[in-house]
Amino acid sequence: MTDTLAAIAPRDHAQLLAQMLPALRQFRGKTMVVKYGGNAMTDPALQQAFAEDIVLLQLAGIQPVVVHGGGPQIEAALKRVGKQGQFIQGMRVTDAETMQIVQWVLAGEVQADIVGRIQQAGGRAVGLTGRDGGLIRAQKLRLVDQNDPSLTHDVGQVGDITAIDISIIQTLQGAGLIPVVSPVGFGPDNESYNINADVVAAGLAVALQAEKLLMLSNIPGVLDKQGQLLTELTPQRIDALVADGTISGGMLPKIAGALDAAKAGVNAVHIIDGRAPHTMLLEVLSGQAHGTMIRAQ
Numbered sequence: 001m002t003d004t005l006a007a008i009a010p011r012d013h014a015q016l017l018a019q020m021l022p023a024l025r026q027f028r029g030k031t032m033v034v035k036y037g038g039n040a041m042t043d044p045a046l047q048q049a050f051a052e053d054i055v056l057l058q059l060a061g062i063q064p065v066v067v068h069g070g071g072p073q074i075e076a077a078l079k080r081v082g083k084q085g086q087f088i089q090g091m092r093v094t095d096a097e098t099m100q101i102v103q104w105v106l107a108g109e110v111q112a113d114i115v116g117r118i119q120q121a122g123g124r125a126v127g128l129t130g131r132d133g134g135l136i137r138a139q140k141l142r143l144v145d146q147n148d149p150s151l152t153h154d155v156g157q158v159g160d161i162t163a164i165d166i167s168i169i170q171t172l173q174g175a176g177l178i179p180v181v182s183p184v185g186f187g188p189d190n191e192s193y194n195i196n197a198d199v200v201a202a203g204l205a206v207a208l209q210a211e212k213l214l215m216l217s218n219i220p221g222v223l224d225k226q227g228q229l230l231t232e233l234t235p236q237r238i239d240a241l242v243a244d245g246t247i248s249g250g251m252l253p254k255i256a257g258a259l260d261a262a263k264a265g266v267n268a269v270h271i272i273d274g275r276a277p278h279t280m281l282l283e284v285l286s287g288q289a290h291g292t293m294i295r296a297q
Contacts, residue, residue: 074102098157140187141155159194212269215269215272216272
């Protein structure tokens, strides 16, 4: 970010800051939930840019909450123990051994790296899983077949959120800390559940009454069959895109979570390109639309 700004003339610096003023007024004190995943998590330059953006948002008076994935890192860990990842309708099949690996990678590796980078950028972050403070309660997911509702798939220790207790998040925010949440929940018998990070981000955005839910992806947004960006999606348009196969695989839970959040009152839900540095800042502060916005109707 510093190198980019160094190439801008001082007068243009001032104009950029002035253009941000309406957004800073609008969003000051508001919570924004950011789902962090994809290439943004594996490219060192993008990792640094993401951490800088999160810290800048907080310094601007916005309260960011980060929910992270870890698909590439989990796949690498599984390969090291001779396991092959399997997915059904975008959900990772999670047996007991895979669950242990998921917990270790998410909470022990990925989360720690994100917290460290945010602190290196000048912020103060705290890592959590859904177990901490009773944050995310879950039950075994009953995955209904998208083509035949009479069929269900057993995806192992994959969780469906039953309750979210945001008190620990609010305590951290009150202390000026940035929560970084790993998408692991716990069940009634203290069992662990792997929960899709997009679903967790959407659930937290609703529970926290967030102003925005920003989902970083490996594409510019939702694309049609010709590869053109769809800047807005309604429930009816989403149903049609699922039916014709345009939305499939890992995009299914992302879109479902985004739509649930929009319907539950999150003011703005955006799927944006995590491969471009500082896209998140542009979406929040520039007043210009980026990626795909999900509308409730």
